[in-house]
Amino acid sequence: MDKTPAIPQVDLLFEVSWEVCNKIGGIYTVLSTKAKTLQKQFKDKTIFIGPDVWTTDTPSPWFSECKITGLSDWALNAKLPEGVSVRVGRWEIPGRPIAVLVKFDGMYAVKDEFYGEMWKRFGVDSLHAYGDYDEGCAFAHASGVVIESIIKSGFGQPVQPAGKRGRKKQTRIVAHFDEWTTGMGLLYVRWKLPKVGTVFTTHATSIGRSICGNNKPLYDYLDGYNGDQMARELNMEAKHSLEKAAAHAADSFTTVSEITARECEQLLERRPDVVTPNGFEKNFVPAAAKLPAASKAARDKMLSVASALTGKKIDPNSFIVITSGRCEYRNKGLDLFLDVCDELKRCKPARNIIAFVMVPAWPKEARADLAERLGTLEKAPLVNDEAPLNDPVITHWLNNPESDAVNCRMHQLGFTEIDPRVEVIYVPCYLNGTDGIFNMSYYDLLPGADATVFPSYYEPWGYTPLESVAFGVPTVTTSLSGFGQWVLESFENYFDECGVNVIGRGDSNYRSVVENIAHSLEYLTEAGEKETKKIHKAAMNTASEAAWSKFIRYYDTAYQQAIEKASRRKLSDAD
Structure with a gap:
């Protein structure tokens, strides 16, 4: 078993995502459940940054604007670009971490100039952008500007004692960015703040998801795919280019499962430094009674x-x-x-x-x-x-x-x-x-x-089967999900051992997967009361093994990597 790393010494941790205080998909679950453990480790040294896409008539039900000592004063006096504004408060989830919501409209005015700079410095090809690309990049750019402003304000950073002589201690700051939608923010931080360690997590590659969504076989031919070529074929050049640039520029590159790590290595041409499986908290599960x-x-x-x-x-x-x-x-x-x-x-x-x-x-x-x-x-x-x-x-x-x-x-x-x-x-x-x-x-x-079934073809992690076993409900999933792979690595693949049955799935065995899942459900319909209770208990035990308290160590490794690489970087890297 891997040696559990020590909690890294972090003075300030930023995490940027389109799904901070904005419940859209699985990444919201990742961040909102991880926050409680981060708060326990770093207290209020963690700042989540999300998009301010809310209005007075439709406020975010997950955000409460309130005074945060030091940070609220910064927000009041911050000299941000015209059209960029912030609101400071708490994300109303377990742990109630600090959240900063960013209104990013002002970044559209400098979009072309910024894209040109990112092409020159990092090779990001935004020429063929369409759809939600500009929106994601405007938010990410504004988030980078906000991080820069907060750091320059000195918030959350250690103060050199009065009269203390000698070399000033290096501040340990990490900026963590999730998915391609935040990639421009990571590149901005690498450009403007070379002493800040950066982490980039891809929860699913944009080109891998597109290959599957276009009914192309991903797994049998993965070794033969070229990400850049497929991006041109599937009209995904801008997103793929940005995601690949962010993955290569990050001090620590992570993804959520081994199956997605192989995908990243082939399509993004960088092997993730750390696999960071998704844990969660059981806050939404009723007490046993x-x-x-x-x-x-x-x-x-x-x-x-x-x-x-x-x-x-x-x-x-x-x-x-x-x-x-x-x-x-x-x-x-x-x-x-x-x-x-x-x-x-x-x-x-x-x-x-x-x-x-x-x-x-x-x-x-x-x-x-x-x-x-x-x-x-x-x-x-x-x-x-x-x-x-x-x-x-x-x-x-x-x-x-x-x-x-x-x-x-x-x-x-x-x-x-x-x-x-x-x-x-x-x-x-x-x-x-x-x-x-x-x-x-x-x-x-x-x-x-009585049971759930999640027979995924493309599933970098898979929260739905994990949620199911947290309630004691047995689940069937496939070997093409990150969660399914974790189960196979951690338990015997039987309902009464872990509450899960993982069915082997590939590009060429659709019919046998159908039959195997049907037989799994048939077995559950025949289970007696004693066997059902055993399966229920095994499922809940499996969920306990996937708690953030056990999985956060992988992120600790990524943060430490980022801090160490940033500490060795020269200030001239920003030129």
């Missing part, structure tokens, strides 16, 4: 929705299985999950199966007919079967039903024809407790499941 009640409430709600859609009395012993995550049909394995549900019709599960696809898509509105029938069922459960609702496989109407891949595949496989052995229900909205049908958050519904 409350979990049974939470599970029952979730099951009752999901069974009621299934009954209302189909018009059938649902067996209360039905086996509930969930898949969820970002709406990436192939990358997240949604195609495979639906084929697993179809395969289960040909298996012999011991219990009827209700499968929920909880993936935010492009919802139009909650179904009024479904909400009405649910209200009726709450007053009086079904005595006799009724006619199913029209299109009884979806809870919210879509804006684009004809082009939604999940919706189309469900109809193609015939799930609209009610089969009590396997029913599939599509929940295409964000479950935040106000969706109009469930009115429960995803975390409120998760403990009601």
Whole structure:
């Protein structure tokens, strides 16, 4: 086992991400759960920097503006470029770290000049930029300017004692940037602040994700791919160029799993210095004494929705299985999950199966007919079967039903024809407790499941299966996910040993993966009470092994690397 590094001596740590106080995807989970451990290690020496994309009418629900001694005074007097402003406060998550939100509109005015400078110094080719490139770069540039201003103000840095003679002690400052969207900020810091150690984390390479999203095989041919060539082919030149430049300029380059490390080495042409697996905190998991009640409430709600859609009395012993995550049909394995549900019709599960696809898509509105029938069922459960609702496989109407891949595949496989052995229900909205049908958050519904399945094709880490086992819900995932690889390295690959079954997946075994996952679920439907309790306990133990308190050491290594490299750098590097 690796020797646990000492906590690095950091005077000031910045972490920059588009998802600071801005809940969009998995990186929000990474940072918001890691923050508590960073606060424990560094107290208020950590400053998270995120985009100020909020207004008075739509404020961030995760940010509270408040006075931070020293930093609020800096914000009041900071001479930032015109159009760039900041708000200082706390990120309302466990640990309540300091957060600075940056209004970055002023950077658009100097965009072309800045892009030219980045081309000259780091070879970043922004010529073919489109989409969200300019927005990400404007935020990153402004974040770099803010970091420079904070450092020059002296905030959080040790003061040389009065009358102390001799050489001034080197200040140990680390600036950590997440994803290509912050790459310009890292390059700005390397240019303007050579004594600041820099860390760059790619949670998924932009070109690797694009290769998969364009239905090209990534793994069988990885050794033959050239990142620059593929970027030209897939019109990803600007993002790829920026990400590659940031990876090479960083003092410490990290990624979240070994599978993504190989991807970085091939496509970005730099092997990450440290693999930093994603941990989390169990703050959202109910206490053990409350979990049974939470599970029952979730099951009752999901069974009621299934009954209302189909018009059938649902067996209360039905086996509930969930898949969820970002709406990436192939990358997240949604195609495979639906084929697993179809395969289960040909298996012999011991219990009827209700499968929920909880993936935010492009919802139009909650179904009024479904909400009405649910209200009726709450007053009086079904005595006799009724006619199913029209299109009884979806809870919210879509804006684009004809082009939604999940919706189309469900109809193609015939799930609209009610089969009590396997029913599939599509929940295409964000479950935040106000969706109009469930009115429960995803975390409120998760403990009601008997199992989850995340058959990912492209998954650098994979929080969804980790969240599942935190609730004691067994999960099936694949060897192409970082989490799946970690399980294979850390445990015996059996439900009763770790609560997880990792299925080997590659570019050429789709059908066998479908069959193997179907058999895994069939096994779980047959598990008795004693075996189910053992699996539940094993799942929760696995989650405990993935706590940030155990994984933060990898970031400590990265911070120490960055500090050591920066200390050896000459000031002339900024010329």
